[in-house]
Amino acid sequence: MMPRYRLAIGMLMATLLGGSPVPVSADRAVELPVLAAIRHNNLGVFEILLLWWDKKSEPDPIQLQWLLAGVRLGHAHVGAMAQAFAYAIERTPSVHHSGTVSVQGVAYQPTSSDGPSAGAAMAVGFIALFKGDPIQRGIALTGTCEPGGQIGPVGAIPDKIRAAVREGYRTVLVPRGQMHAPQWNLIELGFQLNVTVKEVETIDEAYLLMTGQRI
16 A cells, blocks of 8 residues: 655755754654765764654645755655655554655755665654654664664764764664674774664664653
8 A cells, every 4th residue: 555645855945054944834843863974984974854744634645845955865865764754654543644744954064865874763753743752862863764663774883973972962873783793893982982872673662762752
């Protein structure tokens, strides 16, 4: 069965470097940390996704739109967003999903982001938006959103952890089984950077840690 939603990529420009998000009428809003990596350095990128829900009777089914600003998304990232959105709708069956959800990426300087590694974080963010649960500050998540709510593996995790630490985050959630790899030891890195690195296996587990609430 096809999910009852539409994904609209809006070409709405915003002045990002001035620190002013696009003004959006919203009944609920969530601020979601997103970690990314850039191939030509080992520093990683820290972004904030601002999620708004303009909860109206129309459009029905609900519409998702991306507000083009200082963060430009590639096709894989947009696909991961759509998948996370569909999963969040599925996991909140008691909520009437209508109106418009708007998403805007905020970074200190214009950047590009692609790949599915923010899928798990976006699933947590959309569910929190629909349920009205706030995301706790100081904790970030990287991982893909897989069928059934599993969190899948991603690359460049040390770079993403460094980006989180630069922004004052003290806990980073990573996919289960990725604490050690030929390229890294996240236990050792966490000790060096004074940050807690925790493995999570499912969206449910990550949601509890990031909101303090169960789905």
